[in-house]
Amino acid sequence: MRETFPFVNLKAQYLAYQSELDAKISKVLSSSAFIMGEEVRLCEQSLAVFSGTRYAKTTSSGTTALLLALLALGIKPNDEVITSPFSFIAAAEMIAFIGAKPVFVDIDERTYHIDVHKIESAITPKTKAILPVSLFGMPCDMDSINSIASCYALPVIEDAAQSFGATYKQKRSCHLSTIGVTSFFPSKPLGCYGDGGAVFCDDEEIDHQITLLRHHGQSERYTHQIIGMNARLDSLQCAILNVKLQHFAEEIRLREEKARFYNENLQGVILPYIPKDRSSVYAQYSIRACNSSHSRQKIIESLHQKGVPIAVHYPLPLHLQECFAFLGYKKGDFPVSERVAEEIFSLPFSAFITQEEQIKVIESLNALMI
Known part of the structure; x- marks a missing residue:
């Protein structure tokens, strides 16, 4: 039998905000400022305020946000990064993509998050970061994870692709560890109308690295400080997020x-x-x-x-x-x-x-x- 209603009703959401969205999109089209620009600046400012972080940088997807976070922390081939085997592939995929090794730790059966009691036994001299996935809308036990990481001087990247907007001990997801990353895929709690993501942190140097990495390593026009990539989020998607953030x-x-x-x-x-x-x-x-x-x-x-x-x-x-x-x-x-x-x-x-x-x-x- 044909499904009688949608799994996620994105059309109803659009219709609810249609006049605001259409006006924002029209404004971007009229300005022809499609890459970076005012809507991007406003979006990043609003995301940082919402999450409580000093810095927020939008990215072309949640997957590139993960990649940028790993690169900004200096994760290299043959390094090990601890993460969960029960998740969407993006976190483990990006670890492997740069030549590092995803080291899986089983999950807690009630929360479906990485089992914090099993993390320490997976740490080796090659471990360079812990990357927990805040699954199904709820943050992981970040205090326990951060405590373990601190004992071994390891950074923590929270994959908050599914938990943006949720809280842990009165703090927002994405502001619970060294770096937080999220996704704005259309069906996410906060979604744009295509792929999109963001990286969040409080550390000025990490933010600087993210800024360079997402824009071809460019410190100013045609001056390239490091090897980077094109991982920017466009103005149209940021304009859409600017409307949706208000609701x-x-x-x-x-x-x-x-x-x-x-x-x-x-x-x-x-x-x-x-x-x-x-x-x-x-x-x-x-x-x-x-x-x-x-x-x-x-x-x-x-x-x-x-x-x-x-x-x-x-x-x-x-x-x-x-x-x-x-x-x-x-x-x-x-x-x-x-x-x-x-x-x-x-x-x-x-x-x-x-x-x-x-x-x-x-x-x-x-x-x-x-």
Whole structure:
């Protein structure tokens, strides 16, 4: 059966802000200032204020934000960077892309984040950074991670592609470690209308390196201080973010409200666990239906037949991906990641999902839990 409503309702969001967005886009088109310029400056200023960091630099994607962060910290071939095997590929991919080695540490089964109790045993003389992924909208246990990192004089990069806007002990995600990075992919809690990302920090030298690296290593026009790349975010995307940022606090409130409605009405599922010291922006609303007699595949097929769209984040842990075969990991090395990957799936969710749509999801899923 055809899905009766979208998994993430981006069209409803656009229609809600259409006049503001259209006016901003028209202004950029009229100015012809498509690269850097005033909208970029305003966006970076607003992002820094929102996150509480001294510096924010926009980038062409969340993936390039990760790459820039690694390069700014001087990560080199044959270095090791500790990260999670249960995540989107970008963090581990960028570590490997520069010739360093992703060292995976299994996850905590309740939060799906890197297990802080297992990090220290993975540290070696080659370890140069820790890169936790703040998954599904909630920050990791950053105090514990930072404490371990401090003992070994290691920087920490928070991959906050899914948690921008969330808090940890009253501080915003992206302002919880040496460097924070995020993504503005359209379906993210704060998304633009294409690829986009940002790097956040308080350190002036790191920010200077990010500034150079994202613009061909250029300190001034045609003067290149270091080898860099083109990783800038364009003015149109920044203009769109400038509009959406004005509504972001209200969208976070709506996301929390709609997540609470799921929490209170779903039956027989393992819900996302959120410790009291942090909040979630629910980049995805992911559950595990372990109490059903049906397999995940059967549940997904049944929901699709009822017109309910479903996604799986993530079906195969990174250590079992073909591209990471060179690392020598095998099935069974990270049992929690493997078990969660076999059971987890995500329900339709956004600030604009209607209660009628949520009720349809709840009734359809609860019927399978009998």
